[in-house]
Amino acid sequence: MAVDRLCVVHVAQSDSEGGANKAAFRLHSNLQKAGFKSIFHCGRRHLNDPSIVPAHSLGVGDFVSDIVAYFNARSLKQYQDRKGTPFSPMRISYGRLDSRLLSRADVVCLHWVAGGFLNAPQLQAVKGPLVWRLSDIWPFSGGCHYPGNCTKFEGICGSCPQLGSASDDDLSRSGMRLREVGYRNLDLTVVAPSRWIADLARRSHLFGRLRIEHIPTGVDLEVFRPEDRVAARARLNLPAEGHIIAFGALGATSDPRKGYAQLRAALEKLAASSDHQCTLVTFGGNEIRRREQIARFPVCHLGRIDGQNALANVYSAADILAAPFLEDNLPNVVLESIACGTPVAAFAAGGIPDAVEHEINGHLSPIGDTDGLAQGIAFLLDRAGDGQMRRAAQARANDQFDIRTCARRYGSLFEEIVADRRARIDKITE
Secondary structure (H helix, E strand, C coil): CCHHHCEEEEEEEECCCHHHHHHHHHHHHHHHHCCCEEEEEEEECCCCCCCEEECCCCCCCHHHHHHHHHHHHHCCCCCCCCCCCCECCCCCCCCCCCHHHHHHCCEEEECCCCCCCCCHHHHHHCCCCEEEECCCCHHHCCCECCCCCCCHHHCCCCCCCCCCCCCCCCHHHHHHHHHHHHCCCCCEEEEECCHHHHHHHHHCCCCCCCEEEECCCCECCCCCCCCCHHHHHHHCCCCCCCEEEEEECCCCCCCHHHCHHHHHHHHHHHHHHCCCCEEEEEECCCCCCCEEEECCEEEEECCCCCCHHHHHHHHHHCCEEEECCCCCCCCHHHHHHHHCCCCEEEECCCCHHHHCCECCCEEEECCCCHHHHHHHHHHHHHCCCCCHHHHHHHHHHHHHCEHHHHHHHHHHHHHHHHHHHHHHHHHHHC
């Protein structure tokens, strides 16, 4: 099949908000470069790109999506003992898939479609091959995005610990039943960016019998690459002397899952047990240029960083990236950091061990072990000057997480799926 004749329609909640949507658009852009006709169909459009087609008919963009998310979230108020972990009900949606666009697609690739964008029955509009890239477990859970210690997604949910529910007939059970109806008879293939989420999907009630492929998330190695550390610090007005520890994520200091509390505890232990001179630089949170102290270490909050080049500059300015995430799939910040040659001190959570090799290009500690995290940070800082860790980090990114390789693997999968479907149809019509 000629690549330039294959049309891929990506469906995502946004073209630029959050790591999952950014990864989706990055894949879309590189499929275009590889010769595919790739179209990005999204609910919240912010980029000025002619290949983006809005996936709603209301014409008022983010305002309506915010209202829909609000009304969906109201259904959570009945659960007074609910944990603070994200749970996205599937009640009403603002997204509207363009039937004419779907009819032109050889394959539809789903990404992150929560946040009130789509509900499962709307997927019945997709009559051809469907590939779903998993950003978290929401596609095969009753509504949670990360399971914690819960395994109820292996069944039909109910009595959800994240809802604090003692009833089998709760919002998680109804979410699972809605998915069962919505996924019925779909020609669906699942792609897992990490081995961790691939394992969960294979154990799940909804996706356990489907074809599940592991294709890592890719990063643009032409953007995320090592730069001069002194110059990078100067551009950010950061200290030229001493060590810099970077820490970043969406909601970096406010989302408990990102582990800022554990990082603070680790840095307090590091300050008491070593003579390292460090500055913690955070990005992606709501704080902007607010300065504080953790023990004797100054903290500089950069706030939101817009643009890939600006992000790459932050990684290059740092000696290490701290990734104390308590649960995650395969975080963009980890991949971007190692691509810039910046080693990572992390908990061995989710898909992070796919990217961080212990004591080779970073340091891994048991999840939540702040003593181990402090020791890992010290281990990397002690080796910040020899360059070996930095070279190993960049080599890992080059070998495993090049977006061009990622796009080629998706392209090959799309071609295979479409060819198989056409062969089945031809056999039926003979």
